[in-house]
Amino acid sequence: MAKVYPQTAPSPSSSSLCSETESFTIWMKSLIYHTNGCTVFDSNGDIVYRVDNYDRKCSREVYLMDLRGNVLFTIRKKKFSVLGGWDGFRWIESERSKSPNFRVRKLYRGLRRNQSICEISVGFERFSLVQTDGKLAFRIININGEVIAEAKRKVCSNGVLLGDDVLSLDANSEIDRSLVMALVTVYGLIRRQM
Numbered sequence: 001m002a003k004v005y006p007q008t009a010p011s012p013s014s015s016s017l018c019s020e021t022e023s024f025t026i027w028m029k030s031l032i033y034h035t036n037g038c039t040v041f042d043s044n045g046d047i048v049y050r051v052d053n054y055d056r057k058c059s060r061e062v063y064l065m066d067l068r069g070n071v072l073f074t075i076r077k078k079k080f081s082v083l084g085g086w087d088g089f090r091w092i093e094s095e096r097s098k099s100p101n102f103r104v105r106k107l108y109r110g111l112r113r114n115q116s117i118c119e120i121s122v123g124f125e126r127f128s129l130v131q132t133d134g135k136l137a138f139r140i141i142n143i144n145g146e147v148i149a150e151a152k153r154k155v156c157s158n159g160v161l162l163g164d165d166v167l168s169l170d171a172n173s174e175i176d177r178s179l180v181m182a183l184v185t186v187y188g189l190i191r192r193q194m
Contacts, residue, residue: 028165
């Protein structure tokens with residue numbers, strides 16, 4: 001299988017990320033024929049995460065898995081949430097946690113550039129997911145306004161802009177990568193990409 005690599009040259013807006021970052025490529029397609037989901041590649045071009053939504057697009061429950069198919073998070077849409085809300089349950093040793101490890105609440109606003117569209121709570125920590133340029137581009141910002149992850153359309157090293165469904169993600173290396181990928185999954189569900 002051919003490898004997919006994140007862009008090598010840092011973009012100007014990535015400099016707003018706090019501390020050291022890790023780069024990923026997100027392809028908003030499942031590796032399994034006729035299913036919905038996404039595939040995440042690391043900076044070496046290896047698959048590190050995947051989401052396969054076997055049931056249907058915009059399902060009420062999806063699973064974030066590692067390469068081997070081990071479930072890392074179950075992401076469930078809240079049943080009676082009018083505006084849209086999701087709970088994320090972490091899996092530890094093949095068992096799902098009883099209470100959510102994170103909660104995402106969609107804000108009732110139009111999807112406009114540089115506007116917060118979700119509030120995220122992870123324990124006592126609070127984050128916002130902000131829509132930026134493009135169809136799927138976004139930033140995850142902490143309560144202090146520091147960018148902890150940023151995704152935008154992928155640009156190849158020769159300057160070719162790839163399709164709407166291929167993103168380059170820069171994430172703060174101090175934050176749990178699987179949590180960031182779970183939040184990316186929720187954003188894909190909000191945008192009806194998975």
